[in-house]
Amino acid sequence: MVDAGHAENHPDIVDSVLEVADLVILTLSPTNPDYERLTKPERGTALAKVIKRSAALRETGEPPTTYVLLNRCQAGAASPAKYADLLRNGGKDGTLPKWDVLSTQIPRREAIASAVGFPCDKWERRAPYDALVTELTQRGHLPTVR
Template sequence: MLIANIAPRSMGKTTDTGWMLHALYEAEAPDGTKKYKPRGYDADHSRQLHTWATGPGEFPMPVELAATARFHREVHPPEGWISVVDCGHTENHPDITDSVLRVADLVILHLTPSTADIQRVVDPPVGVPIADMVARSAALRPDSKAPPAWALLNRVVPPRTEAGAGVKRNAKSTVDARDWLESEGWRVLDTTIRTVEDFKQSIGQPITDASSTEFGDLIRELENRGLLK
């Protein structure tokens, strides 16, 4: 399986990719064995994910360089693995994203719940809306169908518990972003990623216990929705 992590610009995508890989690696089957074999591909010319993985981060899974507009021809993920691709920004390198979308089994759009970021997704200053990029990939795929695409909100204000009610409420920005994306036809994952230092400052550092964070929740939601295979 191949998951394409995409974003129009810097929106926490690489950080999310690193934590996703670790949450997949830590996931266990009922008998205690590893449930998945994750593998990363750095398809961004910045090489940030690869540098993190092969340097101080010491990722326990392979991460390969793959920033090429011929990804669909040159990269051959092995069977039985879950490959996660950190795509280059769609605004700057749409050719790379177009190539990855030709072979992706799942697309996850990473963005913050801000007006500026959502506008870059639905009405970008250059290029086409990201939903259109996903849709146009259908004509170049073997089954002539676009891959399923979901949005993941990250860097969200942590939900707060209302005094006396014991009920957690999301920040207005999170609620508004979800409503806006859904009105534009996007399916939005229930899981959100908080804006906390553990995530924001993690690039260049080892990751531990990812499965107990929102990224563990993300993997479980993808499983429950039948999106992992």
Template sequence: MIIAHISPRTGGKTTSVGWHSHALHERGHQVAAFEADYSRQLAEWDACAGGFPFPVLQQASPLFYKNAPHALRPGQIGVVDCGHAEDHRTIVQSVLRIADLAILNTAPTIADIDRIERLPMDQLIDDVAVLRPDGKPPATWVLLNRTAAGAKATNDHRNYLRDRGWNVFTTTIPNAQLYAQSMLRPVTARGSAYDELVTEMTHLGLLPTIGDQT
């Protein structure tokens, strides 16, 4: 299985990939993280944290769709840190050609939602359908991150996105020091918002059963 974390521009993708991968690993899933971003921030984090407990594979290439499946071992979930879709559309679409699930990272702000609509992200995702074996775009869910506790804007933007046809996770990622300052440090995901995300994904049937991952 391949899960692609995407966004038009800055959306906290690298933080999400690092924490999400750890949360999946800690819950018993076999994980491999993919760096499909020329910035190499995920690889730097991996090195400075003393090494993640799963491989971080470099694959920032328009040929991701050809190369990545051969890098995954049977049963692994590949979690992909995609580059900015505004600047690296070919790589993002290459990832989406084989992704089983896309997670669109965005803050619940007018500016961030506007970037999703101006690209537009839904068309970018839909355009890969003709390149996929099933002729359909990958299942896509929105993850609201950098949220403020109790902020009305979070609910308003969730409802706005849902009204426009997006699936939106109930789980949100708070704008907390735990995540904002975690880059380059070791991670323990148990009890975090990303651990809650794995629980929600499991309940939604978005993850394979442990021991039967394909």
């Protein structure tokens, strides 16, 4: 797992990661600034373009499988569904790249925000990530534990 925050401004670093990555999970808060950073950054290179061009660097000649994971989702807010729809459908007019959005969403919780540097040993910290592991396993990206 690699956290490449503000990757749109550092495409050379991201190229190096994408050359060897098996799976890309882009985290996105359901807010307009994060959405624009992903789709049409004010400065830098749109991540869809960076990921697409990574195919030339890879042994397979294909870009890595990529998903968007919505995080910091406010309970009961309409914004997660709104941004998931925009991403899946290529924006309001369908002209932007279309993204695969994971159904798992990481909620905005103080217990998660406070977990930096500490293990996720409490249920309220761990539960959303357990759901993410389950979804990635069902999609064939993680092995099934017996």
